[in-house]
Amino acid sequence: MSFVWDLARFGARPALLTATGELSYRDLDRWAGELSDQLAGQRRFLVLRGSNTAPTIAAYIGALRAGHAVLIAPPDKPTVWLDEADIVVNGDEIEIRRADGPHLLHPELALLLSTSGSTGAEKLVRLSWRNIEANAESVAQYLEITDTDRAVTTLPMHYCYGLSVIHSYLARGASLLLTDASITAPGFWDAAREHRVTSFAGVPHTFELLDQVGFEALDLPDLRYVTQAGGRMAPERVRAVAALGRRKGWRLYVMYGQTEATARMAYLPPELAELHPGSVGIAIPGGSFRIDPLPDWPGTDGAGELVYSGPNVMLGYAERPADLALGRTVDELRTGDVARLTDAGLVEIVGRRGRFLKLFGLRIDLQRVEEMLADGGYLAGCVGDDQSLQIAVVGADPDEVRRLAAHATGLPGHTVVVRTVPELPRLDSGKIDYPSLRRAFAAAEPAPPVDPADLRALYTRILDRPDATDNDTFVSLGGDSLSYIEMTLRLEQALGTIPPNWHTTPIRDLRASAAPPRLSGWRSRIRRIETSVALRALAIILIVGDHIGVFDLSGSAHALLAVVGFNLARFSLATTDRMARVRRLGSTIARITAITIPVFVVISACYPQYSLGGLLSSHDIIPPEPFSPERAEWQYWFIVALLYIQLFLLGLIAIPWVHRHSLAHPFGLPMTLVAVGLVARYQLLPGVTFPRQAEVFWLVAIGWAVAGARNVRERLVISVVVAVGMWGALDNHPMDVRATLLVLTLVWVPWLPSTRFLNRVAGVIAASTLATYLVHWQVLPVMQDHRLGNPVVTIVACLVVGALYFRLAEWVIARTVAWWRDLPVDATAMPTAPRAAAASETSGADIH
Template identity: 50%
Template structure:
């Protein structure tokens, strides 16, 4: 494989830009050579768990350069890895181990298979991930397609492309091949383009190329891509499905104004990656066309019954056409069985020589004797302003439409009228997100499931997780394409959600809250009986209020010997919340004297605000979720404190209204008992109002690290009370501690060592003096916030994680209630006072949860 063999020819040029630094072509070639030597000279079948990481790429290139055929599979899908390992019995399995270290599991020193000398790569066909049917690609296929793509895109050694698509997906892999061929750089990332950190990496690496499927462009629209300043961007490429012509034209015009080119491309896995492209200068005027064949390729139109002479099935020929399919290990010995590729797409050639796709031959369905083209239905709905996926479902048409609930009837009638079908055979389901495969392509099987659920005795894929999300978030609209943040999840339910998921799925990725249920499900299929009796039911059921679940889980974990041998990880923010609330209450009880954790929790509040509230949702939904979170904090707090005002003499009405910090009622200890809750509510109210301003919301999405850093600077004005706004207790004043909240927000957005080091420096220089001469308290806050900045997770054990989960998720309510518990027990029974305070707080959390789920207003 020439481009894999010739890496060293590019010398010291940057090959990879990773979160850990740059890797030159010389260094990459050396690492590839070492791994190739490890794989040996005897050809073996290598199953590779694909990932946009240095280890995965090195292993892939090493196998290619040494002549070992690679079976490339999704690295985040345990089910696929298991099924293809069982089906093809690979000689070597390359993947991370349980601790994340890259391993080569050499199962056979030679090979259990007869491998054809031309065989280089095995990929799943589009939509068949995990199926034993694979596409067989040769060394010539890969090299020829890489050269063709690099030629028409004009890639050179000054380019840097981000890996916005999965490595195991042929489109994503072609980005890697074509750039390595030219000595260009790859920005290795697994982040979504909706993630602010992605753009920080892209800016820092001076990215020039961005690749996307239609769903990628949906995300770009949401985050305001057209307003981004990307001075080094040269080209945006699109493939993986049809992008609406008006959007092609719009992005082409955007590129013209911004100085980059849009390449719309057409391809299939069976053609290695690409078969056609639309020259950028034609994108605005001919956005409906797929363009011309790539260099070295050609098209012809095969007549199809029922269509006029101008249209036919598109048939492609070129050096990138696959060797053929493999459906069993015996097929790995086959040579070429395919000379040209029948695409299954219906096309025509326009008078200007450009090809246009007009339908999909294999997607035609017969319903009540009528021949229906689902793609035509999708286009029809698109013209009416409705994005939808359509699929044949036996004797009915299944439609998933991106629309509001209640619109199904209108959409059903529109389709029936246009197609001549009775409405009863058109099944429509309104969804918040259209179902997509991991590659971003439409998931038509999910469309059929959505509109025609399986019988109750047959569980749907990821059904247990859907029910778990519905239960904890109290939502009835959960689907497999929902994520924690898209459902409005916040820090109050994040803890229980993460621990329940970890118990079910094992190790969780740090960005699990932004991933869809479908993506989480592919990592590890839920084991039977792991979800507290939720297993074995056919579809989502009405959420049930089960506020004591976390307590029961904690008790089970502590009494189960096996759980003490189960290693887990615990998010640092959760560990700090759990430890912090125990130390805060214990210090008030005077069991011990460890102060400072309330200020650490202010930083954690900012950290969680950035993670759960500043999502990529549309502005109205984001603001609505913000006010909902404010209500979930303020209302239970005001209810409890009002009771304390009525039943005791320690508090003023200003406390019940959360106004003590503003009115400065006095300097008594109990006057300031709830300063933390007041500060948090003030911060969130002001920020919710600011984020409701479209201009400010756009600025935050564009400058994801810069905005909180600027707010840290503004907060320092209050930290040093330069405007004389601090109260009688300055270290408890909202104006003084806001800078810590902003620092936590910035910590959640920091993605480079330089950014984290900057925040650490700010912390070290600005915190001293806040607590006057309390050096231990200062050191504790620095250590806690420093952990938040630098260490995302900590090692743990099952029982400790379960206990931490209960305490962390109840921390706000423990803080609220403990002032009314410990004074009555403190003098004679201090340990009992501490324990009782924690128990009452956990109980109040359970009551609030039950009430909220019953009345559905929080």
């Protein structure tokens, strides 16, 4: 580090500017030499209490000249390494702690900086003489620092960014205006103007504070450039600051670095700041980047882990005193940041490998969530666990932030916990103190359990409808079958017993129906599950088991169609407004299509036994080309039937007189449709061959009739029709008793006994029924090919893959709806309005 010993060559030029005067390079060299003499002797581990004062900088230079390994620590905060120090220097005070038996130090070790940052674990970065020299020269080169420049110390010395400013300026004979004051302190900018400051450094938080001091109106005639690092600044802010600099005659340098690279790795040339505000630019002189692919990273834009090489890469980490004797343990720096190269050849950081949550099968990038909230005008810090995304936000409506974050991530609204704080906890570097945030959320009292008097809060959380009132019902608030399953389980816990037709019951009436306290003992563990939910879960398990040969239980899919009709009637048709019915049915069809088509496209492209035309027709509407017995499109007959039947119902309900009759005759109209469906079921029209979709339509109509039945007589009629209609429904069974029994259970038994655990499992399985049906045909051969054909393992694998695909589809659908409504959810924009009703109506489960 030549600049450490060569300060005197700049002679009388001012090195340090303070409130009491100037210190020349000659005087600083003399002072550092005197301190070096006091510290002379065997190399030791020296802890320097860092502050932006002349004595501290002189002591730092003196300690380096004396050959010690220097750890710069905050002046007023404890460090676990203080107890290991051989020497402690605090201002003018020098304390020798270990006169004998000092630590063994590697010859190249010169400087140690803490990288605890936001991780909470205090380990040290070991930097060599060459690291410091190389980075100081590189930064001075691309910033074009000259001996006429003057920087103000806006960052602490123990922070690598702040220390880098000191290094690069001393290396060029430039001047440092020393202060530990905040940029918002009275007189700060007066001093900067008086001392003709030409530059200052800031982290994103610094630029937030600049707004408070009216920086745009400040008169700083000597300001030549401003640097920004220490975290990503929103592109809009970068562009705005760069434009301000262009108007005022100074330049903005956006920089990127880590302590492990002695502060700097990349910079964005100022002339590119307005054109490429989301980029960190190019490698600093002497350094280079490469991008290593990440197979598990979503997207195909060439993103991967950013890896840096250069002479400023650290020797390695020190996690214990013995590590101070280690030599070089790393040759390149794996940054942990995920980046891509733009078309302009610039590096753009798109994520961070370490700051992720995995919730409901979704990969949540906490950094990206913060950026999206910032783009929407919200200052927030994000942490979380395996149960929730936790957001601390400054001065904003927590309900609004929760809705926006849930919308952007695809998470259910009740899994996003938002707390309002007066300000975010920050480290000395200005970065958010995430350990403190995590501790604050962990220490906060959990949300009280929902009791019968707070049902509106429960509806607000589950349905993401803060506008819910006591007069609203589940259906009027846009509830659907996914939220229906979740709400059923939560209401069962809150009320004890859920009344019939609760989904159309106003909240105030539900509150009055709360059951008395449960009995003790084993009876207190008994819960209930709605039959339609249980049947959905049971049916898909039986379907998968039948297809792998574990059960010989054909007919479960037929029973599932009745459940479809039952839930269609209760949700999509549970309104007296015709267009609302049409919109809800249209949303359901769009949802089925969005989940189904990607699978159909992939398998038709990858497997010769499938064609897209054959899949969409299931051998009925559009004959597949070419057709042969080996073709396997028949496997998906259920999906295609589901789609076409709902399209038919959409067209039917759109007819005004049909809509009116369905309201006037909630049982009679669906039973009429059952009769029409049975004509197709039995192929009763001479010369007409009905497709499979028409053959099973009567089952969906039966489900609709079950929802409309009001007395025992009507249920008896349904039961007789079901028994007759199921006779010979399957080619290999003269009468499928099993399917009949499943449908009759739906007719006569509204609830089934269960446990809390079974309720949760059944809820997950039921919600992903359609996705499981879609993917299980492809999971089965994979399990067989890898000799993993254990029946239980295979069924579980199909259910798990189905649930994961369902969550992925949910994520994609949420973003597609946001894009369609011009509510972008990528890193450059954030929705600023609550979810629209249309989005709510498509946020439910796969099949009703």
